[in-house]
Amino acid sequence: MKIKKIIAAFLVIVLSTSMMVGCSGEKKKEVNLYTWADYVPADVIEGFEKETGIKVNYSNFETNEEMLAKLENSKGGDYDLVLASDYIIKIAGEEGLLSELDKSKIPNYSNIDSIYQGFFYDSENKYTVPYAPGIPLIVYNPEEVTCEITGYESLWDPSLADSVGIMDTERVINGIALKTLGESFNTEDLDAIQKAGDKLLELAPNIRILSQDQTQDYLVSGEISVAFLFTSQVALALQANPNLKVVYPKEGLGFGVDALFIPSKAPNSENAQAFLNYILKGEVGAKISTQTYYLCPNKASYEFLPEEFQKSLVISAEDIPEGEFIQDVSAEATQLHNKIYTEFKAKLN
């Protein structure tokens, strides 16, 4: 008899927990945001919810490709706002998964600094709002480094043996080798790419750390003396150790933008436009940039940025035209990129 009581209690628990699940009958005012965790700061989300009464459902993905797979599966539905990287937005656009912004509903759209617009993934500025533009830069510890660092070529300097950290991103690393040979990131010339691959193999002895995240931690803790970092990592490193020096590589800057778009079949696109309008406000833009440590694309936010961020988060218009985006290249070029990067990684061990 005791067993029966246990089974009965157990079934009650299962039933009651499953009832809690199906409990959201009424149509709430909500908006479904889809991006990396904590990429949109909590105080921004709370501020929006308080001001408009619209609940934000914040779901996460880890890679752009994952996001694209889910968006293709739902045919542009389920999610109202997606924040992802430039190259994947281009691919999504080609697949018809983007919807045009209704700028009449986003009066703050004019706050966007125009130097961050008109890029390859949205040349007519119809679909996206830039959120986190960035330039990967070289950061080094002047106390540990004896040679002069002026650009990507300096990373090959023999005095830096086993003390350089770089990010584990194929196109970016192959790209800097291409740049030292005077080529573009997106050249489809297979000879040039192969030459870059050979050059990369010479870089291998200098590389101590190859990491996707937290590369700046190694620089700050002293395990490496030079690092090639993404913008947010640069700002975090400088915050931890203000004595580090930043170098804008003379061969040419890479450029990347994470931007927001509304998928084609978004269930709550009105609320999505409202959210875009909210984050384009001056004070909110400043809150975002000071917490994500990326460049600030919002003109109206510049006056709200605290002193110490003015230097690192605001760059001049002259820097951008020199910046080159990494874009998709032909299938053979992509395959060759894969091959030389794999060889490079193999040489590291």
Place this chain on the structure above:
Amino acid sequence: MKNKTRLPHLYLALLMIIMYLPIVVVIIYSFNVSKQSTIWGGWTINWYKEVFRDSSLIEALKNSLVLGLLSCSIAGLIGTIGAVGMVKATYKSKGLVEYISTLPIMIPEIILGMVFMVFFSLLRLPFGMITLVIGHASFCIPYVFMMVKARLVGIDKSYIEAAKDLGATEVRAFLDITLPLISPAIVSGMLLAFAMSLDDVVISIFVTGAKTNTLPIKIYTQLKTGITPKINALSTLMLLGTLILVILSNVIGKRKRV
């Protein structure tokens, strides 16, 4: 041949250090002032306050716990019944059926995830808790199935036969004799299933909806923006919760015996 040296103790101590040192480091660094996990800044309990302030983290934790409970319960039910049935079955393709039932844990998670995603879209199921539970229960069932089956094989059939001789029906014999005997296996299978469900990232990413976020997804996708000691604080709290549960169950268990 008795062992007179202290070597076994030394070996045990070394093993425990290797196993538990990472956990101890996680706990210590949850009190770290510095945001980066590689540098020690000083003592603080700020991160614990941050955990409770972060409503999306708490909601993700709640979702994961509910999901874990539901999927391990369903897995417990189906796995047990399946194991009992399998042991009694005598048809030829029995081996094949057993192999198929353990497939979910042998297939790479990413393939399973993608297949579930396409399958659920085909059925027009709304993505969210429902699809999460179905997905998780699917890979939890083999764990319970295998543990219960292993235990069942070791039980002497004469107990059941004796019960039947005394007039018990099939169901009664199962409920009163078999079930109490295999309950340790069911419980440990369900605990394992709960742990696996709580841990799962890949399948969850593919079958979740826009409104449901689970804890592992949230932590894993935080890698881009940087993992702060807030996660250390959350892990320490979860560890504490588990410890309290284990101590409680031990105390209750001891009381019953007396």
